[in-house]
Amino acid sequence: MRYFTIEIANAFRNFSTKSSPKKPSWFYKKQNAKGKPKEKKQSKPKIEWTDEQKSVFSAIAEGKSVFITGSAGTGKTLLLQGVIKELRKMYKPSKVSVTASTGIAAFALKGQTLHSFAGIGISSDNRQEKLHRILDNKRACRRWINVEALVIDEISMIDAELFDDIDYIARNIREVDAIWGGIQLVVSGDFFQLPPVPDKRNRKSGVMYAFEADCWDESFDLQVELTKIFRQLDCRLIKLLQGIRTGETDPQDLKLLEECCLERDYDPSAVKLFPLNGDVTKVNEERLQSLQKDVVVYKAVDTGPWKSQLSLGMAPGEISICEGARVMLVKNLNTWKGLVNGATGTVVGFSESEDTNDIFPNKLLPIVQFDSGTTVLIKPQLWHVMDGDVVVAERKQIPLILAWALSIHKCQGMTLEKVYSDLSRAFGFGMVYVALSRVRSLEGLHLSGFDSSKIKADPKVQEFYKNFASRQKKEHLDDSCNKREDCTDSIIGVAEKLSPAGPKQWFSLSQFLSTLLKRS
Numbered sequence: 001m002r003y004f005t006i007e008i009a010n011a012f013r014n015f016s017t018k019s020s021p022k023k024p025s026w027f028y029k030k031q032n033a034k035g036k037p038k039e040k041k042q043s044k045p046k047i048e049w050t051d052e053q054k055s056v057f058s059a060i061a062e063g064k065s066v067f068i069t070g071s072a073g074t075g076k077t078l079l080l081q082g083v084i085k086e087l088r089k090m091y092k093p094s095k096v097s098v099t100a101s102t103g104i105a106a107f108a109l110k111g112q113t114l115h116s117f118a119g120i121g122i123s124s125d126n127r128q129e130k131l132h133r134i135l136d137n138k139r140a141c142r143r144w145i146n147v148e149a150l151v152i153d154e155i156s157m158i159d160a161e162l163f164d165d166i167d168y169i170a171r172n173i174r175e176v177d178a179i180w181g182g183i184q185l186v187v188s189g190d191f192f193q194l195p196p197v198p199d200k201r202n203r204k205s206g207v208m209y210a211f212e213a214d215c216w217d218e219s220f221d222l223q224v225e226l227t228k229i230f231r232q233l234d235c236r237l238i239k240l241l242q243g244i245r246t247g248e249t250d251p252q253d254l255k256l257l258e259e260c261c262l263e264r265d266y267d268p269s270a271v272k273l274f275p276l277n278g279d280v281t282k283v284n285e286e287r288l289q290s291l292q293k294d295v296v297v298y299k300a301v302d303t304g305p306w307k308s309q310l311s312l313g314m315a316p317g318e319i320s321i322c323e324g325a326r327v328m329l330v331k332n333l334n335t336w337k338g339l340v341n342g343a344t345g346t347v348v349g350f351s352e353s354e355d356t357n358d359i360f361p362n363k364l365l366p367i368v369q370f371d372s373g374t375t376v377l378i379k380p381q382l383w384h385v386m387d388g389d390v391v392v393a394e395r396k397q398i399p400l401i402l403a404w405a406l407s408i409h410k411c412q413g414m415t416l417e418k419v420y421s422d423l424s425r426a427f428g429f430g431m432v433y434v435a436l437s438r439v440r441s442l443e444g445l446h447l448s449g450f451d452s453s454k455i456k457a458d459p460k461v462q463e464f465y466k467n468f469a470s471r472q473k474k475e476h477l478d479d480s481c482n483k484r485e486d487c488t489d490s491i492i493g494v495a496e497k498l499s500p501a502g503p504k505q506w507f508s509l510s511q512f513l514s515t516l517l518k519r520s
């Protein structure tokens, strides 16, 4: 097997272009006057926000701090993207900081990790030491003073102590003795998904999740649980996943899972999900080598002072591919055509780039046939690490990773058509749920090494959501009582105004109406 290494900025210099592969017919279709493939203008699919999602937008517009939660596939990330747009209109874009607990989630929102925003790095300092470290860091201080709205995604992986530390830092640096120093906070995540990485601190204190933080309740004016699931349509799968999420599966659900374990013809287009990284690398390397084709290695070009942050995201520092390799897109290229983060396909060849841009002279780019049927020439893309609205690092790379196998940690947040998961080494809370909730249908799910003892939900999280549901129910009841009283008052008001002989003659009718409405 031969390897061709390509550094994107000098791409393909090492690669002989004399015998460049013949371009497929689709490549020449729809050329415009300048000889470039003509992109047909596509309208974006329309999003119909649900009432729950709309309630978040209203609260945001009123300057409220909001916690958005809900099962996998209820649209938390999509909603967050809409909210970020609104916040940027309300404040200046530079005043809105977008963060997440993991690099992958942060990149998906074009943000940065919470640690890097806060200026605390990965440290085990106590609260005061952290504060002093930030006070010595001018850029971090400026960020804290400048920010008006802070977004935090994938909150399930932030631990309670860090959540309290950051509130303390915000108050002290901004010198505002109000919760979070007066910042509008928007937090999103599902505590039934992957938990914080256990460390010495949270093991010792026994306090783990952000909702256990002292400042949690005070941090939000509104906490919303999204209930409409968009990712799956099959009621049986939705019920099964709800049971796995909360750790309460019934025998019928388990039977469905057992059927997914039955020997079926292995579908090579399914993504293999493993709990451990070692298994992922092994499978991908073995499959690549088994193809016995010339391999092209794409090396990312990284620039900017925060380059080190780039490796935390999904865009690989280096990717080796060859014809026949199974790959996955790690960036949304065209939502309408289904070329979205998580779309899988096969490399069917390479083609010389027609891009005359100086930075990319004569490049061979992979041609991928996606499982949806679309075949596309994949061009290099840019990923940014942002500090507010300033780009502090940039990566240029082909937006692909090998996709025979993926780790369950990496797939959190993705939607996948077909999954083959070996759960024999699944560990900890939420792992089985995260793996299984990626698929859209039962037909797309194939399991091995599964036994029901691997389904684990933390009792603390169960308790949190039980209280959450009863609180929401109570708030909903109070709200509808208030609305009903308002409605009764208006009807009585109208009746009194309409009375030709004054309000008194209408009294019995209005009293009757009032009693009726209050009773109903």
Ligand SMILES: Nc1ncnc2c1ncn2[C@@H]1O[C@H](COP(=O)(O)OP(=O)(O)OP(=O)(O)O)[C@@H](O)[C@H]1O
Pocket (backbone or CB within 6 Å): 047, 048, 049, 050, 053, 070, 071, 072, 073, 074, 075, 076, 077, 078, 079, 190, 230, 231, 412, 413, 414, 415, 437
């Ligand atoms: N209001 C909506 N109308 C139409 N589609 C929606 C809506 N909200 C979400 N979706 C779609 O539902 C799917 C799942 O959404 P999303 O990935 O945001 O869910 P999530 O709650 O963040 O999931 P996870 O917890 O697994 O990360 C996406 O394909 C998204 O486009």
